[in-house]
Amino acid sequence: MLIFGPVTSRRLGQSLGINHIPAKTCSYACVYCQLGRTYPMQVKRESFFSPEEIDRELTQRLRQLRETNEPVDWVTFVPSGEPTLDLCLKKEIENTKAHGLKVAVISNSSLMGMEEVRDALMEADWVSLKVDAGNDSMWRKVNRPYGSLNYEEMLKGIVTFSRRYRGILVTESMLIKGMNDNESEIADITRALSSIRPKKSYLMVPTRPPAESGVERPNAETLGQIVKQVRGVCPHEIECITGDENEERVFVTDAVVYDILAITSVHPVRESTLRLLLERKRVDFSLIEELVAQKKLLSFFYGGTTFYRRNLE
Ligand code: SF4
Structure with missing residues (x-):
C-alpha cells in the first residue's frame, strides 16, 4: 500500500x-x-x-x-x-x-x-x-x-x-x-x-x-x-x-478495500466522504462497519463528525 x-x-x-x-x-x-x-x-x-x-x-x-x-x-x-x-x-x-x-x-x-x-x-x-x-x-x-x-x-x-x-x-x-x-x-x-x-x-x-x-x-x-x-x-x-x-474527490479503483485502507493510513477520513466514495462504486456502507468489526478500521468522533482511520497497531 x-x-x-x-x-x-x-x-x-x-x-x-x-x-x-x-x-x-x-x-x-x-x-x-x-x-x-x-x-x-x-x-x-x-x-x-x-x-x-x-x-x-x-x-x-x-x-x-x-x-x-x-x-x-x-x-x-x-x-x-x-x-x-x-x-x-x-x-x-x-x-x-x-x-x-x-x-x-x-x-x-x-x-x-x-x-x-x-x-x-x-x-x-x-x-x-x-x-x-x-x-x-x-x-x-x-x-x-x-x-x-x-x-x-x-x-x-x-x-x-x-x-x-x-x-x-x-x-x-x-x-x-x-x-x-x-x-x-x-x-x-x-x-x-x-x-x-x-x-x-x-x-x-x-x-x-x-x-x-x-x-x-x-x-x-x-x-x-x-x-x-x-x-x-x-x-x-x-x-x-x-x-x-x-x-x-478521493479516487478509488475497483480494489475498494485496499484503497480505503491505503488512504485511511495517512489520515482519518470523514464518514460522509466514505459514503460518497462507496456510493460511486455501488458498495454498501456496511463494508466500513465490517472493517471496523475486523479491527482494520477505527472510528473516532471529533468536532461533531465521525472519522475512520486505519488501525495502525
Ligand atoms: S507526530 Fe504526526 S503530525 Fe507530528 S510530524 Fe509525526 S506524523 Fe506528522
Whole structure:
C-alpha cells in the first residue's frame, strides 16, 4: 500500500500520495497528530522500502489512472510518518520525476539540520516544512521531538535550505488553543517565518481527531488577530486554512478495500466522504462497519463528525 489517491488537495490540485514510511514512524509525537501517538520515535534514517518497489507500484497506479482518464497534477511524499527518515528519499524523488511528474514533499522539518536531508529535498519541486513553534520550549510542548533533536540546529538548517532551494518552499504552522496561539508565541513563530522567507506560510488548525484529548482550534477572533499579527511582520503571503482539504474527490479503483485502507493510513477520513466514495462504486456502507468489526478500521468522533482511520497497531 505504497501509493494512494489521487486526492484533491487545496494546495496542490490532484495529488497522488506516496506512503513510503511504516506506520507512525516519526521523529515527533505532535499533540495534534491525526495518526495517534508515536511508538517508538526515531531519528535514524533508514531504507524502509526499495525505490524499485515504490516505482513499480507508482507505474502501475499511473497506468490505471491513464486508463480511466484521471488527471494527476502532483505526486506527494506524504506518508504516515516523517518522509525524510527515508534514506532513499532522493532516489525515490528522482524516479518519480522521471515519469514527467511534479513532486511535493511534506516534512516535519525535524531533520533539516542534516545536509543529506536538505540535499534530498532539493530534488523536489514543492516542499512544505512544519513550523509550529518559534522557540525550543513550545516546540517541545507541541511537537514533542525525539530527545537528541535541537531546535536552533533545525531552524538554521531550514534557513540554509531556503537560501539555496529553487523550487517552491512553503511552511505550515498548526495553531492550538491555549498552547501556541498567544501573542508572544506568535511573535516567535513570525520571527522564525521571517528568517526562513518561504514563498507562502499556511496557518492551520486541527480538523481531525488528535492524538491527545483537549487539543482544540483557537476561536475565530483569536485566529483573526493571529493572521493580522503575522501579516503585519512577514512580507510573504500568509493563508489561514480552517477547514479540511476537499477530500470528496478521493479516487478509488475497483480494489475498494485496499484503497480505503491505503488512504485511511495517512489520515482519518470523514464518514460522509466514505459514503460518497462507496456510493460511486455501488458498495454498501456496511463494508466500513465490517472493517471496523475486523479491527482494520477505527472510528473516532471529533468536532461533531465521525472519522475512520486505519488501525495502525
Ligand atoms: S503530525 Fe506528522 S510530524 Fe507530528 S507526530 Fe504526526 S506524523 Fe509525526
